[in-house]
Each structure stands twice: as structure tokens, then as C-alpha cells.
Amino acid sequence: MFRSHGFAGTGMRDIADAADLSPANLYHYFRGKDEILFYCQDRALDRMLDAVTGARAASGPAAARLQRVLAAHVLTMLDAVEGASAHVQIDSLPPSLRDRIVRKRDRYERGLRQLIEAGIASGEFTAGDPALVTRAMLGAMNWTATWFRPDGRHDAATVGDGIAGFLVRGLERQRVSAQGAAGRSPRTY
């Protein structure tokens, strides 16, 4: 919906046009652009938090659970309907709204790190620095907002699966087999 460098130059009328609403209708729900940006970011983070909370509570291999969380993150970021790729633009927000997003984002990062730590503790993931790996993953995923094009070669779900698969492989202690490793990314994207 909003590209990472496009929001500052976007007016309420542009947003209303994009959402197929009259400006009056848009103002009925939101007091201004800041509120819309906050709403998009907040809703995207809720989806991501739901995914990580669900994965931590679930059973099964850590790799498969982490894969689901990462794929959901990318899909949420790139989903044009949700407008969530705006969620990297927190500096555009006034401090009070910004702080609420930062706190929620920190909570999500913590959940992701704890999921990785649990996989290390169970012996499924290689030891290392979970905090650093978490940030590397967040970077790889958030960066998609700078280059993904909805009319590009691959849709958001394919990009999400591909990036998630690559990131999870970086943590796995043992591959089931060479076939198993190749089997997770059978196609060229």
C-alpha cells in the first residue's frame, strides 16, 4: 500500500483514492495520516505477534514452527490489502504513537528470539547468538519492503516461503539428508 519512502509525500486524498473511499469517509475513521499509519503498523504487528505466540505454544519441530512465523511476517509486510509494509516507517509517527509501536515491535522481536532460543535448547538449532540471528532475520524480512513489487516475478507468499526457508536453514544443526534440504526449495523462484 505505502512504499517505504512514499508515505511522507502521500496526502489523505491519495489514501482515500487508493482505498476507494471518499476523503470524508476516511476522516470518519481516522483523524489524519498518522492515525492511518499507526493503525496499519499496529494491525501488522498484531498479526506477527499472533504468529509467534502460536508457534511458541505449538508442538513439533522448531524449524517448521519458525518457518511459519517468518513466512507470515513477510506475507504481512508485503500484503497490499493490509498496507503493512508501512510498518518499517515508524520514524514518521509522532512520539506517543511511535512509542506504542516500538514497544509492540520489541515484544515481537523478543518472542522470535525466544522461539530460536527454545530451538537451541532442544538441540535442533546451532548455538550462536540468538539476538544477532533474530536481527539478521528481521533485516532480511523487513528489507523486502524496499524491493518487492506486486507485479514482479513472484508473489508475496512465494517470496515469504523462500526467504523463510533460507533463514531457517541457517539455524538447523542437522539436515535430514541432502535430499531433504533440497526438497524444501525444489523450484527456482
Next chain:
Amino acid sequence: MFRSHGFAGTGMRDIADAADLSPANLYHYFRGKDEILFYCQDRALDRMLDAVTGARAASGPAAARLQRVLAAHVLTMLDAVEGASAHVQIDSLPPSLRDRIVRKRDRYERGLRQLIEAGIASGEFTAGDPALVTRAMLGAMNWTATWFRPDGRHDAATVGDGIAGFLVRGLERQRVSAQGAAGRSPRTY
């Protein structure tokens, strides 16, 4: 030197102060902020291009050569002296300077992708989408500019080695052994 959202609000006097130069001296070398930003980005990209060109020409395991390129990238990004973390801010540049950086950045991305493709061709790396993996790597590395603090727990070299090690592991088809895999990241960062 310049944080990813700090440059727009930085004046020539601030830059002169940070570089311990008089504003007159700074204007002797640069006509304005745009030229300084361009110079920083251009120089950073030259270092990165040197690293990837050297790695493609070198012999030895693909994993070790890729590891060196990625570690050099992060170190260049985070190196306070070079001011290279500004290199993600290309949208601040006027179009003519921006285009030159974009072309050089594309050349670097292509070199990185070709290094990965060569590793896949030799059987050292898992098959998959080299373009997607390249962008995931660029995201993980460039994102460090948003969170790295020079006074933080780890220096730039440690962060670079850690992120590079994680990203290379995501590509390796076979680990030498469980010991070998753990041995590449023996410390917690």
C-alpha cells in the same frame, strides 16, 4: 557517522564538527551535503565491489570466500570512519548522483549473486533462488545500520562475522560435522 534517519537534519556545520574540520575546509572539498553523502556511499560501494571481485577470482571453498565478502560488507556499513552506513540513504540524493549509486549498487548485487551461483554450480551450496537469497543477505546486512550502536555490546567486526556466518550456513549443502558447524560460532556474541 550518519544514522539512517539523521542525515536530512544534519547541516554542513554539524558535519564539519564531527569531522573536526572548519566549515570552510569542508567546503573546499565538497560543494554541499549531497556531495559528501555521494562520496561516502560511492567509497563504501568501491570497498564492497573490491571484496566481491576478489572473492570471485580467488580459489578455495565458496563458503569461506562468501563469508569474507559478507563480513566486509557489514564492517564497511558500520565503520564510523568511513561513514558508510549512509549508503542505504540513496533517496536523499539528487537524481543524477542517485543513479550513479544505484548502478554501482546493482553491480555489487550482481557480483554477490554470481558468487552464490558459482557455489551452487560447484555443488557447495544448496540449490534455490540465488536472486532471492542475495536480497535476503543484503537485507540482513543493511538492516544493521538501523540498530548497531558503536558503544553497544559488540563491535562492528564481531557483528559482521556473526551475521556472515549465519547467512553462509543457510546456503551450505553439507556441514563438515556437527562439531564443525558449532565450531564456527563458538562464542555467544
